Amino acid sequence: MGVLSNKIQRDDLKAGDHIYSWRNAYIYAHHGIYMGGNKVIHFTRGAGQEVGTGTVLDHVLFSSSPSPLDSPCQICGDQTMLNGVISSCIDCFLSGGDLYLFQYGVSPAFFIAKARGGTCTLAASDPPDDVLHRATYLLQNGFGVYHIFKNNCEDFAIYCKTGLLVVTSISVGRSGQAASFVAAATAVVSSPLRFLTTSFPGLTVVACGLYCISRLVADIGIRRDVAKVPVERLVAGSCIDESVTGAGMESTRED
Structure with missing residues (x-):
């Protein structure tokens, strides 16, 4: 593994690893937590469910539930219509895709070099026992309603690994994939710096710089509006379905 690829072999997996697999010609990656014993806990959108953006993106981009098979999996059964936090065998999770390992505690330089979001974070991972406890608890109690930008499968896996959640009312972009989409839109459309140059190379440099900075x-490992939220409090307080206010939560960032 390295800057060019996070691909990993199944034999190298450890319980508590955050894994992912690309979907729909690398438009989007589906994320989950490897539990050991060929099992993965992950957060899905049920086929045909309007639980994403509520726009045409729901139909054009992706569904993160397992792809339909010719016959139901002998281990998992038919999971194509399931919605929420589920447990699957690794074959159903991958849906025919390759296996990748999400990286934690990377340097800012490495993070920027990995130009595609949703592959790594500056945040450090907690011990595997904590990761497995969160994933198992959320399998039993849920992780709220799936939303492409605000509460997706990568958010679920990152929370299981770190216990961190954004505690401001604006939570768009807390996952790497969402941040990439927002950063790309910002770089192309919204920046006043694009008027500083009219040459194509100049525009490219400005856009790339804005994309990387955004x-x-x-990234949840560098922003200050995050807090460490125990999974029991997360579920009891319904912090996912409503905007997280941060009340009663101890911030992990020092002033």
Whole structure:
């Protein structure tokens, strides 16, 4: 593994690893937590469920539930219509895709070099026992309603690994994939710096710089509006379905 690829072999997996697999020609990756014993806990959108953006993106981009098979999996059964936090065998999770390992505690330089979001974070991972406890608890109690930008499968896996959640009312972009989409839109459309140059190379440099900065400042490992939220409090307080206010939560960032 390295800057070019996070691909990993199944034999190298450890319980508590955050894994992912690309979907729909690398448009989007589906994320989960490897539990050991060929099992993965992950957060899905049920086929045909309007639980994403509520726009045409739901139909054009992706569904993160397992792809339909010719016959139901002998281990998992038919999971195509399931919605929420589920447990699957690794074959159903991958749906025919390759296996990748999400990286934690990377340096800012490495993070920027991995131009595609949703592959790594500056945040450090907690011990595997904590990761497995969160994933198992959420399998039993849920992780709220799936939303492409605000509460997706990568958010679920990152929370299981770190216990961190954004505690401001604006939570768009807390996952790497969402941050990449927002950063790309910002770089192309919204920046006044694009008027500083009219040459194509100049515009490219400005856009790339804005894209990298936007991704970096949105990463949950560097932003200051996050808190460590125990999974029991997360579920009891319904912090996912409603905007997290941070009341009664101890911030992990020092002033």
